[in-house]
Amino acid sequence: MSRRRLSDDERVLWKGVTRSIAPLRKQMPDEEDSAAGTVATKHRTKSAPKFPAIPAAPAAPPKPKAAPLALLTRRAKQRIARGAHAIDGRLDLHGMTQAEAHDALFRFLRARQERGDKVLLVITGKGARGSEEGGGRGVLKRIVPMWLGLPEFRGLIVGFENAALGHGGEGALYVSLRKSGRD
Numbered sequence: 618m619s620r621r622r623l624s625d626d627e628r629v630l631w632k633g634v635t636r637s638i639a640p641l642r643k644q645m646p647d648e649e650d651s652a653a654g655t656v657a658t659k660h661r662t663k664s665a666p667k668f669p670a671i672p673a674a675p676a677a678p679p680k681p682k683a684a685p686l687a688l689l690t691r692r693a694k695q696r697i698a699r700g701a702h703a704i705d706g707r708l709d710l711h712g713m714t715q716a717e718a719h720d721a722l723f724r725f726l727r728a729r730q731e732r733g734d735k736v737l738l739v740i741t742g743k744g745a746r747g748s749e750e751g752g753g754r755g756v757l758k759r760i761v762p763m764w765l766g767l768p769e770f771r772g773l774i775v776g777f778e779n780a781a782l783g784h785g786g787e788g789a790l791y792v793s794l795r796k797s798g799r800d
Contacts, residue, residue, distance in 0.1 A: 722770075765777050
């Protein structure tokens with residue numbers, strides 16, 4: 618069975634996921650394996666030819682860390698909920714697969730940032746009732762906040778928070794955009 622290749626967006630997402638995980642516990646080699654390995658290496662080192670050590674490649678400079686995400690202030694959230702601060706754009710992710718939703722969200726945020734928008738509403742949906750146990754429903758509700766925390770999105774957004782009830786409550790997010798770099 619052949620495997621399909623990851624797209625650039627999927628590769629970036631996967632790198633972000635793998636950087637954010639940690640092993641549950643360190644694996645210790647079995648005592649028998651390590652004892653057998655030391656005996657075998659003693660015998661091999663006597664007869665093995667010595668080669669000059671290969672210098673290690675220089676370490677890449679550390680990448681600059683993305684700015685941390687900030688929550689909307691209570692006052693800003695209230696102003697948006699009451700309509701005193703306009704929502705500059707809306708994106709409804711209902712009915713999309715994860716791949717479609719990820720691409721649509723990234724393109725939407727990038728386009729809106731270029732336009733100079735400040736606050737957006739991203740509608741994920743709440744999922745089916747009674748699915749709090751993780752029965753596979755409400756996938757976008759759970760994963761979109763994770764995506765927004767990834768480095769690829771941090772260059773676009775300042776922060777995000779659950780929307781007020783009038784705008785969808787837990788099934789939607791207010792997203793605050795960074796100023797465009799072209800300003």
